[in-house]
Amino acid sequence: MTATSFTPNIAEIDPEQLPIPEHxxxxxxxxxxxxxxxxxxxxxxxxxxxxxxxxxxxxxxxxxxxxxxxxxxxxxxxxxxxxxxxxxxxxxxxxxxxxxxxxxxxxxxxxxxxxxxxxxxxxxxxxxxxxxxxxxxxxxxxxxxxxxxxxxxxxxxxxxxxxxxxxxxxxxxxxxxxxxxxxxxxxxxxxxxxxxxxxxxxxxxxxxxxxxxxxxxxxxxxxxxxxxxxxxxxxxxxxxxxxxxxxxxxxxxxxxxxxxxxxxxxxxxxxxxxxxxxxxxxxxxxxxxxxxxxxxxxxxxxxxxxxxxxxxxxxxxxxxxxxxxxxxxxxxxxxxxxxxxxxxxxxxxxxxxxxxxxxxxxxxxxxxxxxxxxxxxLTYAGLIVVPVGGIVFAEHVIFPRIGLTRYWSKYRELRSGRGDKSPAEGLASSSTKVGFADKLATANKAAIASWAIGLVFGFGLNYLQVMSFFYLFLPTWAFTIALYTFLASRSGAAESYPAEESAEQKLNVAIREFQSEQAIAQGEPVHDKSVFSKILHTVGWIALAVTLIQALIVMFGSGDMAAYERNVGVFYTWGFVCTIVYFGSSYWALQRTKKLNRIQT
The missing domain is CATH 1.10.4160.10 (Hydantoin permease)
Structure with missing residues:
Protein backbone atom coordinates (compact mmCIF):
# COMPACT_ATOMS: atom_id res chain seq x y z
CA MET A 1 0.00 0.00 0.00
CA THR A 2 1.41 3.41 -0.94
CA ALA A 3 1.56 6.38 1.37
CA THR A 4 -0.88 8.38 -0.72
CA SER A 5 -3.53 5.71 -0.29
CA PHE A 6 -3.84 6.75 3.34
CA THR A 7 -4.68 10.38 2.49
CA PRO A 8 -8.48 10.08 2.08
CA ASN A 9 -8.66 8.53 5.55
CA ILE A 10 -6.38 11.15 7.08
CA ALA A 11 -8.66 13.95 5.90
CA GLU A 12 -11.44 12.47 8.03
CA ILE A 13 -9.37 12.28 11.21
CA ASP A 14 -9.86 14.82 13.98
CA PRO A 15 -6.83 17.16 13.69
CA GLU A 16 -6.26 16.75 17.44
CA GLN A 17 -5.34 13.11 16.79
CA LEU A 18 -2.58 14.09 14.32
CA PRO A 19 0.90 15.49 14.97
CA ILE A 20 1.15 19.27 14.77
CA PRO A 21 2.21 20.20 11.21
CA GLU A 22 5.34 22.17 10.45
CA HIS A 23 3.49 25.29 9.30
CA LEU A 378 -1.22 21.21 43.82
CA THR A 379 1.38 18.87 45.27
CA TYR A 380 -1.04 15.96 45.68
CA ALA A 381 -2.54 16.60 42.24
CA GLY A 382 0.95 16.28 40.81
CA LEU A 383 1.41 13.01 42.67
CA ILE A 384 -1.72 11.62 40.99
CA VAL A 385 -0.57 12.32 37.42
CA VAL A 386 3.20 11.83 37.77
CA PRO A 387 2.95 8.02 37.41
CA VAL A 388 1.28 8.54 34.03
CA GLY A 389 4.13 10.81 33.02
CA GLY A 390 6.51 8.05 34.08
CA ILE A 391 4.68 5.49 31.91
CA VAL A 392 4.88 7.73 28.84
CA PHE A 393 8.54 8.60 29.56
CA ALA A 394 9.40 4.90 29.85
CA GLU A 395 7.71 3.96 26.58
CA HIS A 396 9.05 6.91 24.60
CA VAL A 397 12.57 7.35 25.98
CA ILE A 398 13.63 4.10 27.65
CA PHE A 399 12.02 1.38 25.51
CA PRO A 400 13.96 2.12 22.30
CA ARG A 401 17.22 2.17 24.29
CA ILE A 402 16.77 -1.28 25.85
CA GLY A 403 15.30 -3.13 22.88
CA LEU A 404 11.60 -2.93 23.78
CA THR A 405 8.99 -1.92 21.22
CA ARG A 406 7.29 1.44 21.44
CA TYR A 407 3.47 1.26 20.89
CA TRP A 408 3.58 -2.48 21.55
CA SER A 409 0.08 -2.56 23.02
CA LYS A 410 -1.40 -1.00 19.91
CA TYR A 411 0.57 -3.33 17.65
CA ARG A 412 -0.50 -6.36 19.67
CA GLU A 413 -4.13 -5.29 19.27
CA LEU A 414 -3.73 -5.01 15.51
CA ARG A 415 -2.02 -8.40 15.31
CA SER A 416 -4.71 -10.09 17.41
CA GLY A 417 -7.41 -9.33 14.84
CA ARG A 418 -9.24 -6.72 16.93
CA GLY A 419 -7.43 -4.07 14.96
CA ASP A 420 -7.94 -5.25 11.37
CA LYS A 421 -8.09 -1.70 10.02
CA SER A 422 -5.63 0.42 8.16
CA PRO A 423 -3.48 2.58 10.47
CA ALA A 424 -5.37 5.69 9.39
CA GLU A 425 -8.71 4.05 10.15
CA GLY A 426 -7.35 3.07 13.52
CA LEU A 427 -6.48 6.68 14.23
CA ALA A 428 -9.85 7.89 13.04
CA SER A 429 -11.60 5.44 15.32
CA SER A 430 -9.46 6.29 18.34
CA SER A 431 -11.95 8.95 19.33
CA THR A 432 -14.91 6.62 18.76
CA LYS A 433 -15.74 5.03 22.07
CA VAL A 434 -16.53 1.34 22.31
CA GLY A 435 -18.14 -0.88 24.90
CA PHE A 436 -16.61 -1.72 28.26
CA ALA A 437 -15.88 -5.32 27.29
CA ASP A 438 -13.99 -4.24 24.18
CA LYS A 439 -12.07 -1.65 26.17
CA LEU A 440 -11.09 -4.21 28.76
CA ALA A 441 -10.02 -6.73 26.14
CA THR A 442 -7.70 -4.25 24.42
CA ALA A 443 -6.49 -2.43 27.53
CA ASN A 444 -2.80 -1.95 28.24
CA LYS A 445 -3.06 -3.69 31.59
CA ALA A 446 0.62 -3.09 32.31
CA ALA A 447 -0.01 0.68 32.16
CA ILE A 448 -3.14 0.54 34.32
CA ALA A 449 -1.45 -1.65 36.92
CA SER A 450 1.65 0.55 36.96
CA TRP A 451 -0.42 3.68 37.55
CA ALA A 452 -2.45 2.05 40.34
CA ILE A 453 0.58 0.59 42.09
CA GLY A 454 2.48 3.85 41.58
CA LEU A 455 -0.29 5.74 43.40
CA VAL A 456 -0.21 3.26 46.27
CA PHE A 457 3.57 3.63 46.42
CA GLY A 458 3.52 7.45 46.41
CA PHE A 459 0.70 7.95 48.88
CA GLY A 460 2.08 5.11 50.97
CA LEU A 461 5.37 7.00 51.33
CA ASN A 462 3.35 10.04 52.35
CA TYR A 463 1.39 8.04 54.95
CA LEU A 464 4.58 6.62 56.42
CA GLN A 465 6.13 10.11 56.37
CA VAL A 466 9.32 8.72 54.89
CA MET A 467 10.16 12.09 53.33
CA SER A 468 8.76 15.56 52.76
CA PHE A 469 5.63 15.29 50.63
CA PHE A 470 7.04 18.02 48.36
CA TYR A 471 9.53 15.46 47.00
CA LEU A 472 7.25 12.43 46.75
CA PHE A 473 6.91 12.87 42.99
CA LEU A 474 10.55 11.87 42.42
CA PRO A 475 10.56 8.32 43.86
CA THR A 476 7.00 7.80 42.58
CA TRP A 477 8.04 8.73 39.04
CA ALA A 478 11.15 6.53 39.12
CA PHE A 479 9.27 3.59 40.69
CA THR A 480 6.52 3.74 38.04
CA ILE A 481 9.06 3.85 35.22
CA ALA A 482 10.81 0.74 36.53
CA LEU A 483 7.55 -1.10 37.21
CA TYR A 484 5.99 -0.30 33.82
CA THR A 485 9.18 -1.30 32.00
CA PHE A 486 9.17 -4.65 33.79
CA LEU A 487 5.44 -5.35 33.30
CA ALA A 488 5.46 -4.26 29.65
CA SER A 489 8.45 -6.45 28.87
CA ARG A 490 6.45 -9.42 30.20
CA SER A 491 3.27 -8.43 28.35
CA GLY A 492 4.46 -8.03 24.78
CA ALA A 493 6.86 -5.10 24.57
CA ALA A 494 9.82 -7.46 24.20
CA GLU A 495 8.38 -8.86 20.95
CA SER A 496 8.97 -7.39 17.50
CA TYR A 497 6.16 -6.14 15.24
CA PRO A 498 7.77 -5.49 11.84
CA ALA A 499 4.56 -5.37 9.77
CA GLU A 500 2.81 -3.04 12.19
CA GLU A 501 5.85 -0.77 12.50
CA SER A 502 6.13 -0.57 8.71
CA ALA A 503 2.47 0.44 8.43
CA GLU A 504 3.03 3.06 11.15
CA GLN A 505 5.96 4.55 9.22
CA LYS A 506 3.93 4.69 6.02
CA LEU A 507 1.12 6.42 7.87
CA ASN A 508 3.51 9.02 9.27
CA VAL A 509 4.83 9.75 5.76
CA ALA A 510 1.28 10.11 4.48
CA ILE A 511 0.38 12.48 7.32
CA ARG A 512 3.35 14.71 6.52
CA GLU A 513 2.39 14.80 2.84
CA PHE A 514 -1.22 15.62 3.68
CA GLN A 515 -0.17 18.42 6.06
CA SER A 516 2.21 19.85 3.46
CA GLU A 517 -0.73 20.15 1.07
CA GLN A 518 -2.75 21.79 3.82
CA ALA A 519 0.00 24.33 4.46
CA ILE A 520 0.02 25.37 0.79
CA ALA A 521 -3.78 25.67 0.74
CA GLN A 522 -4.03 27.67 3.96
CA GLY A 523 -1.20 30.10 3.31
CA GLU A 524 0.81 31.99 5.89
CA PRO A 525 -0.85 33.83 8.80
CA VAL A 526 -1.03 37.57 8.35
CA HIS A 527 0.76 39.82 10.80
CA ASP A 528 -0.60 43.30 11.35
CA LYS A 529 2.26 45.72 10.60
CA SER A 530 0.14 48.85 10.25
CA VAL A 531 1.32 52.07 11.87
CA PHE A 532 -1.86 52.44 13.91
CA SER A 533 -1.51 48.98 15.45
CA LYS A 534 2.12 49.72 16.30
CA ILE A 535 0.93 52.90 18.02
CA LEU A 536 -1.62 50.90 20.02
CA HIS A 537 1.06 48.47 21.18
CA THR A 538 3.37 51.35 22.07
CA VAL A 539 0.65 53.02 24.12
CA GLY A 540 0.15 49.79 26.06
CA TRP A 541 3.86 49.46 26.88
CA ILE A 542 4.04 53.13 27.88
CA ALA A 543 1.13 52.55 30.28
CA LEU A 544 3.04 49.69 31.90
CA ALA A 545 6.20 51.79 32.11
CA VAL A 546 4.34 54.67 33.78
CA THR A 547 2.86 52.26 36.34
CA LEU A 548 6.26 50.85 37.22
CA ILE A 549 7.88 54.30 37.38
CA GLN A 550 5.18 55.51 39.77
CA ALA A 551 5.77 52.47 42.01
CA LEU A 552 9.53 53.14 41.99
CA ILE A 553 8.84 56.74 43.05
CA VAL A 554 6.81 55.42 45.99
CA MET A 555 9.60 53.03 46.95
CA PHE A 556 12.61 55.31 46.59
CA GLY A 557 11.11 58.80 46.72
CA SER A 558 9.27 58.61 50.04
CA GLY A 559 11.53 60.14 52.68
CA ASP A 560 8.91 59.88 55.39
CA MET A 561 5.36 58.64 55.87
CA ALA A 562 3.84 61.96 54.81
CA ALA A 563 5.66 61.78 51.47
CA TYR A 564 4.72 58.11 51.23
CA GLU A 565 1.01 58.83 51.62
CA ARG A 566 1.20 61.45 48.84
CA ASN A 567 3.18 59.25 46.50
CA VAL A 568 1.11 56.13 47.03
CA GLY A 569 -2.09 58.10 46.41
CA VAL A 570 -0.74 59.23 43.05
CA PHE A 571 0.32 55.66 42.28
CA TYR A 572 -3.16 54.30 43.03
CA THR A 573 -4.77 56.83 40.67
CA TRP A 574 -2.36 56.54 37.78
CA GLY A 575 -2.01 52.79 38.19
CA PHE A 576 -5.73 52.37 37.63
CA VAL A 577 -5.76 54.78 34.68
CA CYS A 578 -2.80 52.98 33.11
CA THR A 579 -4.54 49.65 33.63
CA ILE A 580 -7.52 50.86 31.61
CA VAL A 581 -5.23 52.30 28.92
CA TYR A 582 -3.14 49.12 28.69
CA PHE A 583 -6.05 46.72 28.29
CA GLY A 584 -7.94 49.08 25.98
CA SER A 585 -5.06 49.62 23.56
CA SER A 586 -3.79 46.03 23.65
CA TYR A 587 -7.20 44.47 23.11
CA TRP A 588 -7.90 46.91 20.27
CA ALA A 589 -4.64 45.86 18.59
CA LEU A 590 -5.55 42.19 19.03
CA GLN A 591 -8.93 42.68 17.39
CA ARG A 592 -7.33 44.50 14.45
CA THR A 593 -4.99 41.54 13.84
CA LYS A 594 -7.87 39.06 14.04
CA LYS A 595 -9.96 41.11 11.63
CA LEU A 596 -7.07 41.30 9.17
CA ASN A 597 -6.66 37.51 9.21
CA ARG A 598 -10.40 37.01 8.68
CA ILE A 599 -10.28 39.30 5.65
CA GLN A 600 -7.30 37.45 4.20
CA THR A 601 -8.96 34.06 4.60
Missing part, protein backbone atom coordinates in the same frame (compact mmCIF):
# COMPACT_ATOMS: atom_id res chain seq x y z
CA UNK A 24 1.75 25.65 12.69
CA UNK A 25 4.89 25.69 14.84
CA UNK A 26 5.86 28.78 16.86
CA UNK A 27 9.05 30.61 17.77
CA UNK A 28 10.46 31.18 21.25
CA UNK A 29 8.67 34.51 21.85
CA UNK A 30 5.31 32.75 21.66
CA UNK A 31 6.24 30.42 24.53
CA UNK A 32 7.87 33.13 26.63
CA UNK A 33 4.64 35.13 26.48
CA UNK A 34 2.48 32.06 27.00
CA UNK A 35 4.26 30.98 30.17
CA UNK A 36 4.52 34.51 31.53
CA UNK A 37 0.74 34.85 31.18
CA UNK A 38 -0.19 31.43 32.54
CA UNK A 39 2.11 31.40 35.57
CA UNK A 40 1.39 34.86 36.91
CA UNK A 41 -2.07 34.16 38.28
CA UNK A 42 -4.33 34.54 41.28
CA UNK A 43 -2.66 31.55 42.93
CA UNK A 44 0.49 33.65 43.42
CA UNK A 45 -1.30 35.76 46.06
CA UNK A 46 -2.24 32.62 47.95
CA UNK A 47 1.10 30.83 47.60
CA UNK A 48 3.16 33.94 48.45
CA UNK A 49 1.17 34.39 51.66
CA UNK A 50 1.39 30.66 52.40
CA UNK A 51 5.19 30.78 52.56
CA UNK A 52 4.87 33.56 55.12
CA UNK A 53 2.37 31.56 57.17
CA UNK A 54 4.53 28.42 56.96
CA UNK A 55 7.43 30.25 58.55
CA UNK A 56 10.16 30.19 55.92
CA UNK A 57 13.14 32.51 56.49
CA UNK A 58 14.12 35.31 54.12
CA UNK A 59 17.24 33.57 52.81
CA UNK A 60 15.32 30.31 52.42
CA UNK A 61 12.86 32.15 50.21
CA UNK A 62 15.44 34.04 48.14
CA UNK A 63 17.68 31.01 47.58
CA UNK A 64 15.19 28.14 47.79
CA UNK A 65 12.66 29.57 45.35
CA UNK A 66 15.43 30.31 42.86
CA UNK A 67 16.81 26.75 43.01
CA UNK A 68 13.37 25.12 42.92
CA UNK A 69 12.16 27.15 39.96
CA UNK A 70 15.38 26.50 38.02
CA UNK A 71 14.83 22.76 38.61
CA UNK A 72 11.28 23.15 37.27
CA UNK A 73 12.61 24.91 34.15
CA UNK A 74 15.09 22.08 33.58
CA UNK A 75 12.29 19.52 34.04
CA UNK A 76 10.27 21.11 31.24
CA UNK A 77 13.37 21.43 29.05
CA UNK A 78 14.85 17.96 29.55
CA UNK A 79 11.72 15.81 30.05
CA UNK A 80 8.56 17.39 28.64
CA UNK A 81 9.78 19.35 25.62
CA UNK A 82 11.82 16.58 23.94
CA UNK A 83 8.86 14.18 24.01
CA UNK A 84 6.48 16.92 22.83
CA UNK A 85 8.74 18.02 19.96
CA UNK A 86 9.51 14.46 18.81
CA UNK A 87 5.87 13.32 18.82
CA UNK A 88 4.06 16.62 18.11
CA UNK A 89 1.15 15.14 20.09
CA UNK A 90 -0.68 16.14 23.25
CA UNK A 91 -0.32 13.83 26.23
CA UNK A 92 -3.96 12.75 25.86
CA UNK A 93 -3.44 11.62 22.25
CA UNK A 94 -0.07 10.03 22.93
CA UNK A 95 -1.36 8.21 26.02
CA UNK A 96 -4.23 6.82 23.96
CA UNK A 97 -1.71 5.61 21.38
CA UNK A 98 0.31 3.90 24.10
CA UNK A 99 -2.38 2.56 26.42
CA UNK A 100 -5.78 2.69 24.70
CA UNK A 101 -9.29 3.63 25.83
CA UNK A 102 -9.38 2.28 29.38
CA UNK A 103 -6.26 4.08 30.54
CA UNK A 104 -7.35 7.28 28.79
CA UNK A 105 -10.76 7.20 30.50
CA UNK A 106 -9.19 6.74 33.92
CA UNK A 107 -6.72 9.53 33.26
CA UNK A 108 -9.46 11.87 32.03
CA UNK A 109 -11.44 11.20 35.21
CA UNK A 110 -8.42 12.19 37.29
CA UNK A 111 -8.06 15.37 35.25
CA UNK A 112 -11.72 16.26 35.78
CA UNK A 113 -11.15 16.09 39.53
CA UNK A 114 -7.88 18.06 39.48
CA UNK A 115 -8.97 20.85 37.15
CA UNK A 116 -12.36 21.20 38.83
CA UNK A 117 -10.71 21.82 42.21
CA UNK A 118 -8.20 24.30 40.74
CA UNK A 119 -11.02 26.15 38.95
CA UNK A 120 -13.04 26.29 42.15
CA UNK A 121 -10.08 27.76 44.03
CA UNK A 122 -9.63 30.48 41.41
CA UNK A 123 -13.32 31.39 41.46
CA UNK A 124 -13.10 31.80 45.24
CA UNK A 125 -10.01 33.99 44.86
CA UNK A 126 -11.84 36.26 42.39
CA UNK A 127 -14.72 36.54 44.84
CA UNK A 128 -12.38 37.82 47.56
CA UNK A 129 -12.11 41.00 45.51
CA UNK A 130 -15.81 41.21 44.66
CA UNK A 131 -16.75 40.76 48.34
CA UNK A 132 -15.01 44.06 49.16
CA UNK A 133 -17.41 45.89 46.86
CA UNK A 134 -20.33 44.59 48.95
CA UNK A 135 -18.62 44.96 52.34
CA UNK A 136 -18.77 41.21 52.96
CA UNK A 137 -16.48 40.09 55.81
CA UNK A 138 -13.41 37.99 55.03
CA UNK A 139 -14.14 34.28 54.89
CA UNK A 140 -11.68 32.81 57.39
CA UNK A 141 -13.34 29.45 58.07
CA UNK A 142 -13.24 26.37 55.85
CA UNK A 143 -16.96 26.91 55.17
CA UNK A 144 -18.78 30.10 54.04
CA UNK A 145 -19.93 32.34 56.90
CA UNK A 146 -21.96 34.76 54.81
CA UNK A 147 -24.94 33.95 52.61
CA UNK A 148 -24.14 37.04 50.54
CA UNK A 149 -20.66 35.62 49.85
CA UNK A 150 -22.30 32.44 48.57
CA UNK A 151 -24.45 34.55 46.24
CA UNK A 152 -21.32 36.33 44.97
CA UNK A 153 -19.63 32.97 44.31
CA UNK A 154 -22.70 31.73 42.45
CA UNK A 155 -22.80 34.88 40.34
CA UNK A 156 -19.10 35.01 39.50
CA UNK A 157 -18.91 31.24 39.12
CA UNK A 158 -21.74 30.97 36.63
CA UNK A 159 -20.14 33.68 34.51
CA UNK A 160 -16.99 31.58 34.43
CA UNK A 161 -19.01 28.49 33.50
CA UNK A 162 -20.85 30.24 30.66
CA UNK A 163 -17.63 31.69 29.25
CA UNK A 164 -15.94 28.27 29.38
CA UNK A 165 -18.96 26.86 27.50
CA UNK A 166 -19.31 29.50 24.79
CA UNK A 167 -16.55 32.07 24.76
CA UNK A 168 -13.31 30.42 25.81
CA UNK A 169 -11.37 31.43 22.71
CA UNK A 170 -11.92 35.12 23.41
CA UNK A 171 -10.88 34.67 27.04
CA UNK A 172 -7.79 32.71 26.01
CA UNK A 173 -6.73 35.51 23.68
CA UNK A 174 -7.43 38.11 26.35
CA UNK A 175 -5.41 36.08 28.87
CA UNK A 176 -2.40 36.35 26.60
CA UNK A 177 -2.48 40.11 27.07
CA UNK A 178 -2.46 39.81 30.84
CA UNK A 179 1.06 38.43 31.30
CA UNK A 180 3.10 41.67 31.04
CA UNK A 181 0.51 43.62 33.05
CA UNK A 182 0.36 41.02 35.83
CA UNK A 183 4.15 40.98 36.19
CA UNK A 184 4.29 44.77 36.40
CA UNK A 185 1.45 44.91 38.92
CA UNK A 186 2.94 42.28 41.24
CA UNK A 187 6.27 44.13 41.28
CA UNK A 188 4.57 47.50 41.66
CA UNK A 189 2.39 46.31 44.54
CA UNK A 190 5.43 45.14 46.50
CA UNK A 191 7.26 48.40 45.81
CA UNK A 192 4.24 50.46 46.85
CA UNK A 193 3.82 48.71 50.21
CA UNK A 194 7.45 48.28 51.20
CA UNK A 195 8.06 51.80 52.60
CA UNK A 196 5.13 51.42 55.03
CA UNK A 197 6.43 48.01 56.07
CA UNK A 198 9.96 49.38 56.50
CA UNK A 199 8.71 52.25 58.66
CA UNK A 200 6.86 49.81 60.92
CA UNK A 201 9.90 47.53 61.31
CA UNK A 202 13.05 49.70 61.23
CA UNK A 203 11.52 53.13 61.78
CA UNK A 204 12.36 54.57 58.35
CA UNK A 205 10.70 54.40 54.96
CA UNK A 206 13.85 54.03 52.86
CA UNK A 207 16.45 51.28 52.81
CA UNK A 208 20.13 52.02 53.23
CA UNK A 209 21.21 48.67 51.77
CA UNK A 210 20.42 45.01 51.19
CA UNK A 211 20.95 44.31 54.90
CA UNK A 212 17.88 46.43 55.67
CA UNK A 213 15.81 44.30 53.30
CA UNK A 214 16.97 41.10 55.01
CA UNK A 215 16.26 42.60 58.45
CA UNK A 216 12.73 43.62 57.43
CA UNK A 217 12.12 40.23 55.89
CA UNK A 218 13.36 38.31 58.93
CA UNK A 219 11.40 40.44 61.39
CA UNK A 220 8.07 40.90 59.65
CA UNK A 221 7.69 38.72 56.52
CA UNK A 222 9.62 35.46 56.42
CA UNK A 223 10.35 35.16 60.12
CA UNK A 224 11.19 31.46 60.38
CA UNK A 225 8.17 31.00 62.66
CA UNK A 226 4.84 29.74 61.35
CA UNK A 227 1.40 31.10 62.12
CA UNK A 228 1.11 28.75 65.13
CA UNK A 229 4.33 30.10 66.65
CA UNK A 230 6.40 27.00 65.88
CA UNK A 231 9.62 26.75 63.81
CA UNK A 232 8.75 26.93 60.14
CA UNK A 233 9.76 25.08 57.00
CA UNK A 234 13.37 25.07 55.84
CA UNK A 235 15.35 25.50 52.65
CA UNK A 236 14.71 21.98 51.34
CA UNK A 237 10.95 22.37 51.73
CA UNK A 238 10.99 25.69 49.85
CA UNK A 239 13.04 24.16 47.03
CA UNK A 240 10.75 21.14 46.96
CA UNK A 241 7.54 23.08 46.66
CA UNK A 242 8.87 25.41 43.96
CA UNK A 243 9.88 22.32 41.98
CA UNK A 244 6.76 20.31 42.76
CA UNK A 245 4.21 23.10 42.17
CA UNK A 246 4.06 22.27 38.46
CA UNK A 247 4.73 18.54 38.46
CA UNK A 248 1.35 18.14 36.74
CA UNK A 249 2.72 19.94 33.71
CA UNK A 250 6.39 18.90 33.51
CA UNK A 251 6.95 15.46 35.11
CA UNK A 252 3.25 14.75 34.49
CA UNK A 253 3.69 15.86 30.83
CA UNK A 254 0.41 17.82 30.59
CA UNK A 255 2.31 20.64 28.87
CA UNK A 256 3.01 18.44 25.88
CA UNK A 257 -0.20 20.05 24.63
CA UNK A 258 1.58 23.44 24.55
CA UNK A 259 5.15 22.47 23.75
CA UNK A 260 4.24 20.25 20.79
CA UNK A 261 4.08 23.57 18.89
CA UNK A 262 7.72 24.42 19.68
CA UNK A 263 10.13 24.55 16.73
CA UNK A 264 13.06 23.44 18.89
CA UNK A 265 13.55 21.50 22.10
CA UNK A 266 15.53 24.37 23.61
CA UNK A 267 12.31 26.41 23.74
CA UNK A 268 11.57 24.56 26.95
CA UNK A 269 13.82 27.18 28.54
CA UNK A 270 11.12 29.74 27.74
CA UNK A 271 9.27 28.40 30.78
CA UNK A 272 11.70 30.63 32.72
CA UNK A 273 9.41 33.54 31.81
CA UNK A 274 6.79 31.93 34.01
CA UNK A 275 9.03 30.47 36.69
CA UNK A 276 11.48 33.32 37.30
CA UNK A 277 9.12 36.24 36.70
CA UNK A 278 5.84 34.55 37.55
CA UNK A 279 6.75 32.33 40.46
CA UNK A 280 10.01 33.62 41.87
CA UNK A 281 9.30 37.35 41.68
CA UNK A 282 5.52 37.09 42.11
CA UNK A 283 5.72 34.81 45.17
CA UNK A 284 8.23 37.12 46.84
CA UNK A 285 6.16 40.18 45.90
CA UNK A 286 2.97 38.55 47.19
CA UNK A 287 4.69 37.80 50.52
CA UNK A 288 5.76 41.43 50.83
CA UNK A 289 2.29 42.67 49.93
CA UNK A 290 0.65 40.32 52.40
CA UNK A 291 2.98 41.25 55.25
CA UNK A 292 2.69 44.96 54.45
CA UNK A 293 -1.10 44.78 54.40
CA UNK A 294 -1.10 42.93 57.73
CA UNK A 295 1.05 45.71 59.27
CA UNK A 296 -1.16 48.50 57.90
CA UNK A 297 -4.37 46.79 58.99
CA UNK A 298 -2.88 45.67 62.32
CA UNK A 299 -3.81 42.10 61.49
CA UNK A 300 -2.05 38.83 60.66
CA UNK A 301 -1.50 37.42 57.20
CA UNK A 302 -3.68 34.36 57.91
CA UNK A 303 -6.64 36.69 58.56
CA UNK A 304 -6.33 38.32 55.13
CA UNK A 305 -7.47 37.12 51.74
CA UNK A 306 -6.17 38.08 48.26
CA UNK A 307 -8.78 40.83 47.91
CA UNK A 308 -7.56 42.60 51.08
CA UNK A 309 -3.93 42.36 50.01
CA UNK A 310 -4.40 43.46 46.40
CA UNK A 311 -6.61 46.43 47.26
CA UNK A 312 -4.21 47.74 49.91
CA UNK A 313 -1.21 47.34 47.58
CA UNK A 314 -2.71 48.53 44.29
CA UNK A 315 -5.88 50.47 45.02
CA UNK A 316 -8.63 49.99 42.44
CA UNK A 317 -6.20 48.08 40.24
CA UNK A 318 -6.13 45.49 43.03
CA UNK A 319 -9.75 44.63 42.29
CA UNK A 320 -8.83 44.16 38.66
CA UNK A 321 -5.77 41.97 39.25
CA UNK A 322 -7.54 39.55 41.58
CA UNK A 323 -10.67 39.27 39.43
CA UNK A 324 -8.81 38.98 36.11
CA UNK A 325 -6.10 36.62 37.37
CA UNK A 326 -8.64 34.36 39.06
CA UNK A 327 -11.14 34.52 36.23
CA UNK A 328 -8.74 33.69 33.41
CA UNK A 329 -7.12 30.85 35.36
CA UNK A 330 -10.50 29.40 36.35
CA UNK A 331 -11.76 29.55 32.77
CA UNK A 332 -8.74 27.75 31.35
CA UNK A 333 -8.91 24.97 33.92
CA UNK A 334 -12.69 24.58 33.72
CA UNK A 335 -12.39 24.29 29.95
CA UNK A 336 -9.79 21.52 30.44
CA UNK A 337 -12.06 19.79 32.95
CA UNK A 338 -14.95 19.95 30.48
CA UNK A 339 -12.85 18.45 27.69
CA UNK A 340 -11.68 15.63 29.94
CA UNK A 341 -15.25 14.92 31.10
CA UNK A 342 -16.60 15.01 27.56
CA UNK A 343 -14.01 12.42 26.53
CA UNK A 344 -15.61 10.11 29.11
CA UNK A 345 -19.26 11.04 28.53
CA UNK A 346 -18.83 11.14 24.77
CA UNK A 347 -22.54 10.89 23.97
CA UNK A 348 -23.07 14.40 25.36
CA UNK A 349 -21.84 17.65 23.86
CA UNK A 350 -18.86 19.48 25.36
CA UNK A 351 -21.10 22.41 26.32
CA UNK A 352 -23.50 20.24 28.30
CA UNK A 353 -20.72 18.36 30.03
CA UNK A 354 -18.85 21.59 30.80
CA UNK A 355 -22.01 23.02 32.34
CA UNK A 356 -22.46 19.97 34.57
CA UNK A 357 -18.82 20.08 35.67
CA UNK A 358 -19.14 23.84 36.15
CA UNK A 359 -22.09 23.48 38.51
CA UNK A 360 -20.03 21.14 40.69
CA UNK A 361 -17.09 23.56 40.48
CA UNK A 362 -19.17 26.52 41.67
CA UNK A 363 -20.54 24.47 44.57
CA UNK A 364 -16.98 23.63 45.66
CA UNK A 365 -15.94 27.28 45.26
CA UNK A 366 -18.37 28.29 48.03
CA UNK A 367 -15.96 26.70 50.53
CA UNK A 368 -12.89 28.94 51.15
CA UNK A 369 -10.75 26.03 52.37
CA UNK A 370 -10.15 25.08 48.72
CA UNK A 371 -8.01 28.10 47.85
CA UNK A 372 -6.43 28.23 51.31
CA UNK A 373 -5.12 24.68 50.78
CA UNK A 374 -3.91 25.28 47.23
CA UNK A 375 -0.27 24.46 48.10
CA UNK A 376 -0.87 20.84 49.25
CA UNK A 377 -3.63 20.42 46.65
Missing amino acids: KLHGWTHFAGLYAGEHVAATEFVIGATFVALGATTMDILVGLLIGNVLAILSWTLITTPIAVQTRLSLYTYLHKIAGDSMSDLYNAANVLIFTVISAAMITVSCTAVRLLFDIPAQLEWYPTSSLFVLVVLGVGMIVVLVAMYGFNAVAEFSGLCGPWLIVMFISGALALFPALADAVIGQTQLTGFADFIAIGDQSIWTGVNSAGDPGIGLLEVIGFAWAANTITHFGLIDMALLRYARKTVYGLCTSAGMLFGHYIAWIAAGIMGAGTAVLLKSTIVELDPGDVAYRALGLSGYVIVIVAGWTTANANLYRAGLAAQAIFHRHSRKKVTFAVGVATVAIACFPFVYKQILPL
